[in-house]
Amino acid sequence: MNRLVSAIAARLTIIAPYLWLLVFFLVPFLIVFKISLSTTVTAMPPYTPVFDLAEGWAALVEGLRDFTHENYLWLWDDPLYVNAYLNSVRLAAISTALTLLIGYPMAYAMARAPSSLRAVLLMLVILPFWTSFLIRVYAWIGILRPEGLLNQFLFFLGVIDRPLVIMGTDTAIYIGIVYSYLPFMVLPLYATLEKMDFSLIEAAQDLGCTAAGAFWKITVPLSVPGIIAGCMLVFIPAVGEFVIPDLLGGSQTLMIGRTLWNEFFANRDWPVASAVAIVLLLVLVVPIMFFQQAQARAQERGR
């Protein structure tokens, strides 16, 4: 009897995350997918068909006939969307590389710090989350704008004689993204580096390897899982980022988040906006799934 109970409990524990994914990922995805096949109308809500369970089966079938894939074809008609996707991927990729460049030494230093200090350092990395994300991005406006803190400081030092134009450029977007997402890069890196056996490095050095050589041959390969996790955590949300480019960037920067905003709010075209979102998901998820599979296979072989 006890065994039965624990078996059921085990099943329930496994079901819970699946239920979570079903309710909070799959169902919303299907709703968005459904809207992407609809047609715009001036009504509440602004698309058709709208399904009402009360109307029964026949109405449902009737509604299904109204579905159209035209919204997806529309996205290929105008180079705007492809350009926006590519530009977003480019911006996100550069930001991710910069975040890795800054985050890796931080995580490494944390992992090598005395264990009594680590908790404090970890705390410092997480600390910014105590303040609203929006307020932190606003703070950057105060720092970067022409009469902002940065320019005043550089004036004071006499380094520049006219203000640096950073606000409203891609540079400002990179600064904003790198700053905001840095903890997402540092934490997984720290987690892998902290578990690493540093006696391996001593062994390598004993065998005549230089410090740099040991770093590239041992530390980096062993931290690959952390690098991948960190890069994913930064790259994926950065592609669809809207707030940072909107507040810090110039209006001339074409990004998919802004394009989606235009479709949804300016054109009130929920179906096309949904199609943009679905394509964005495919553009991001499909390559990542292939990548993960390749990773898993490589690991299998490694064993």
Next chain:
Amino acid sequence: MKKLVLAGAALSSALILTAAPLSAQDRVVNVFNWSDYIDASILEDFTEQTGIRVVYDVYDSNEILETRLLAGSSGYDVVVPTASPFMARQIEAGVYQPLDKSKLPNLENMWDMVSSRVATYDPDNTFSVNYMWGTVGIGYNVAMIQEALGVDEITSWDVVFDPENMQKLASCGVYFLDSPTDVMPVALNYLGHDPNSDDQDEMTAATDLIMSVRPSIRRFHSSEYINALANGDICLAIGWSGDVFQAADRAEEAGNGVEVAYAIPEEGTQMWFDQMAIPADAQNVEEAHEFLNFIMDPEVAARATNYVYYPNGNLASQEFIEAEIVEDTAIYPDEETLANLFTVTPKDQRAQRVLTRNWTRVVTGQ
């Protein structure tokens, strides 16, 4: 007033609103209005007089408001959309309920000049009453314009649509509103076309016109120009009348020697109306009517205008408005200027798409 962008801030502030419990003792009205658009003491007085608590929430773009209304169950009892193109098509979508005019005795104070124009979008003003109205014009730094162009005042759209002029202004800074429904009609009108034209060639011509001065535009943004003008960071902005006057006011308060002026160019410009309306699914309809009636009280409307520097649609309020506002023809235009102002009409889905697409080309160059 059609501010775009900053969806994040508006959405997060909107989340703060919680559905208030309904009970006989606790009467509430949920108001959703533009940010920085009311003297807070008006709300306090309303609660004092009627015992109705005001849950006040703000947004900064018509698009945000529209999306919430179209999604349904917004939870708001009073909203303030811009009459056209926004409110007109929302009426068509069935978003609002007709006002019960027997509960609005203060309607007699309203100004026919405004009501009759709004009737184009809301026949008989069935669904809405005017809160504020205004124009799209040019805000500028008097000293900087004098230095760059050698003129004391701006009278024409030539300043922003002539590449030669714009090149002279590029170094001191020019902002454009990031709003196709505000800037494109003005550009069409400047070219001598119908400001509401859906004609592809005319739209392209207007887009090309703005593209020709684009290299000299520092930024497209719909709210930053207030501070930028006030601080003397830029010399000129296409903006909404009240916003420019707020900039002038801030500069005066700061005592930084910046003098900001507003011009309604002689070629004519767009006139817009922000209307108060009650969503069809509002919970507190009775309270919403009381709120509307209170706002239409002449002295209350005058206080609102004294605070935001926008003209209102309440004729009886004009005797209570500060002289420097009501006598300023840049705020309350004279007959001659009024005749030159145009209004915009809502576009169908396809034309709206063309407009947005052209605007994306203007803003991003793609």
